[in-house]
Amino acid sequence: MSEQTSGTVFNIQHYSVHDGPGIRTLIFLKGCPLRCLWCSNPESQARMPQLAYNVTKCVGCGRCVAACPQKALELHEDGIHIDRKLCLPSCRICSDTCPGKALTHYGKSMSVKEVLDKVEADELFYARSGGGLTLSGGEPLMQSEFTLAILEAAEHRAIHTAMESCGQADEETILAICAKLDYLLFDIKHLDSDAHRRATGVGNERILRNLEAVRSAYPRLPIHLRTPIIPGINDDESLIRRILSLAQSLDAVNYEILPYHRMGEQKYHYLGRQYLYEGPEQVNPEKLASLQSLVVSVYPNALATQKG
Template sequence: MNDAQTTGIVFNIQKFSVHDGKGIRTLVFLKGCPLRCRWCSNPESQRHEPEHAFNPMRCLTAEVCGRCVNACKSGALTLKNGLIAFDPRACEQCFACADACPSGSQSVYGERMTVDAVLNKVEEDGVFYNRSGGGLTLSGGEALAQPDFALALLREARRRRIKTTIETCGYYPYERLAEACASLDALIFDIKCFDPALHKKFTGVDNARILDNFRRVCEDFPLLPIRARTPVIPGFNDNEAEIQAIREFVPRRPNVEYELLTYHRMGQPKYGYLGRIYEMEGANLVEDIMRRLRDIAQ
């Protein structure tokens, strides 16, 4: 199969982004991630396959509609006190409810697409890339959790002269990252924590492979623009010792920069749509602490 016809699971294509690489960009979000970060703002990205979601705020109510309940054969959707209730444990991911729903209350995160179909969407905004120096950014989830699809996207984008960036957690064999970098114009690499035990507690994996991959990519690709990022998370890495350790680890080279991202809860409602619990409920980042940490990062 040629690159243009390679397929993968995409859960969102977001246009006119200015925070995920140089210039105006189109973000392509791929399903699947090896990490389970407690604060993840895209919980719909974690699992590799398409999955059902229920947003009750968009529901027309059972009295007006109720088509989803009639379409569901597994008993995941039922009526309770006149309201539609969703039991994710009973859901068989058949998506009949989403097909029947007229309001988008029942939906599916994830669609199988070809590289050609994705890049045709990306190329719709080519005029903005030309003027701003932007292009395509692969994100997720983890972009390289679907390696064949992601690498085919990068290669085909290069053939079409679309500038490319990926956002990555870095947790996979180094060979996969090195192959991607051969087709990249820039790399955005998250370093969430330097303490391995703490990293595993909050993300589900330790950070040895991540740190080794970052070290190696900085050495092997000295001309590739690399941005290291740390999302500052309350109760996890919002302290001077942790940020100082990461700052000292990130090499001071012309092609490498380092920045901190401020914790936010914009993805919290999606946990409810998926029938999951948001583990960071009530967490807040103190602005005075964030200012001190920015000083260290700079």
């Protein structure tokens, strides 16, 4: 695989201190096999670039309608209507035409070289902090060739690598990728498969099998487990105790809980989608504090990080 291999990236975030050791550059890849009700990055779910529309920035000039070769756009009193079935994922004509950036695109094609060149600009911070790059998403295993090519190039450039994963992939794929990885952040959303399916759209059998397979194939790979705490879904002490036991049995280097937030809600509207999670706005603070002290009693370095 070469540095010319390309994939779809929807964000590169610099100077993160929550996603692996030290100061890190996060590379967000598009595509996810889960559909978590509370997902704060709905723009990460589809594999290809997507058109987003923010009506509050639209001045109603109609330039996008005139420019669209697919006739996918119409100007109405309440703003632009998009026929997403007609819109072409590789086209960016309307967002390039829009004067107020009311139309934008989530995701663009980038080569491994383009990604790594951006990552290397932060090299000074890595050297001082023991950081590196972290692949995130979406689910990096959905773009496995691109992910593997980034990891190989990072190894060549002596950059420390981490990956955030939900673990839903072929065993062969996750094992091939973990062979090139320095640090694995792995999400455990629920241990009961039916509850996992209701919350994410898929059962957890393959995820848990893959986690065991990774541990047994790579006993020295640091595995860091995390659970997003969602009110009414998994904010349950007995469940967190069971996940802590799993973390210990796998010799995980860390386990963290990440409190639910609604910061991604607006992006659903930009994509013409509905936000589906209807539970409380936040985890009950007392419950969160009690779960947090339980986690810290086993993993003293665990922080209740607010994730984007």
